[in-house]
Amino acid sequence: MFYIYIDPTEDKFAPGIKLSRLLVEATGSSRVPDKLQQEFASWLADTMAEMLVDYINLQHYLGRWTPLSPAYKEWKESVGLSTDIWIATGTLRDSIRSKKISGGYSVGPDPHAEYENGVSVLDVARWMEFGTSRMPARPLFGPVTDNIRKHSRAFLKRFLAEKTWTYYKMMERALKEL
Numbered sequence: 001m002f003y004i005y006i007d008p009t010e011d012k013f014a015p016g017i018k019l020s021r022l023l024v025e026a027t028g029s030s031r032v033p034d035k036l037q038q039e040f041a042s043w044l045a046d047t048m049a050e051m052l053v054d055y056i057n058l059q060h061y062l063g064r065w066t067p068l069s070p071a072y073k074e075w076k077e078s079v080g081l082s083t084d085i086w087i088a089t090g091t092l093r094d095s096i097r098s099k100k101i102s103g104g105y106s107v108g109p110d111p112h113a114e115y116e117n118g119v120s121v122l123d124v125a126r127w128m129e130f131g132t133s134r135m136p137a138r139p140l141f142g143p144v145t146d147n148i149r150k151h152s153r154a155f156l157k158r159f160l161a162e163k164t165w166t167y168y169k170m171m172e173r174a175l176k177e178l
Contacts, residue, residue, distance in 0.1 A: 043159050044148070045098035045105035051144055052107070056086045056093045061143060066136040085138055086128055092121050108141065 055061065065085050068076070073083050081088040095113040099106045113121035131137030148155060 039163070040156065040159050041105055042098075042100070043162070044155060045100075045107050047155070048107045048144060048148060049096050049098045051147075052096050052140060053093055055140060055144065056084075056096075059084055061138070061140065064143075065138040086140060089115065091115055092124055092128075095121050 062085065067073075068083060068085065076083050076088065082090070087093055091113065092109055095110040096108060097110060109121045109125045111122050115121065115124070125141075127135060128138050129141055130139075
């Protein structure tokens with residue numbers, strides 16, 4: 001059984017996706033080979049990491065996120081930081097990756113990454129996702145997880161199409177070598 005955790009806290013199962021259940025729902029079959037689960041888990045973790053970075057770059061949830069306060073926006077501009085949400089220096093965005101862990105994959109910021117001032121990138125991701133007493137939440141990881149769950153069939157179809165294309169190209173090269 002494989003899990004993908006997509007949570008900046010890397011807490012298991014919150015709001016993790018139980019891949020076997022996702023595959024059963026997407027395929028309608030109760031028997032999904034472990035090898036397919038492993039390959040899909042790896043592909044989906046990489047895809048989710050790419051989605052997170054893309055959504056940050058495109059400011060995908062901008063309409064849902066509380067805008068920066070005028071004073072904070074002015075301060076960020078004055079010190080040369082980006083005024084985009086989830087981006088100040090780009091350190092958090094650039095540390096997002098997928099990583100194989102026991103029983104699945106973790107998707108999120110590198111837990112060891114730090115800003116130049118020593119603040120943990122993982123702490124900043126938590127503050128952004130859940131908010132603080134002085135800052136509203138600007139969720140990213142939860143909505144991406146929900147999107148994956150909601151469109152599980154489409155993601156599985158895309159994975160299978162890419163996998164089929166890869167095998168087709170491999171066969172085509174092998175046939176040319178005969």
